Amino acid sequence: MAADILIYKSSIVPVGKDQVQHIEMTQDMAAYFNAAYPQSESILRRPEFRLSKSY
Secondary structure, eight states: OHHHHHHTTOSEEEEOGGGHHHHHHHHHHHHHHHHHSOOSSOSSOOOEEEEOTTO
16 A cells, blocks of 8 residues: 555555554655755655545
């Protein structure tokens, strides 16, 4: 899931309440990678989650 989000440089990912922890893990991966390979701009975009209205 993280690879799919990061490869397409998604900024907002619609998820259910049970998937929030996956997005948080993806955020950590992007931050770690960007810190390990500092550039003038971030290589991987840090995604945010958006819960569906049913939650």
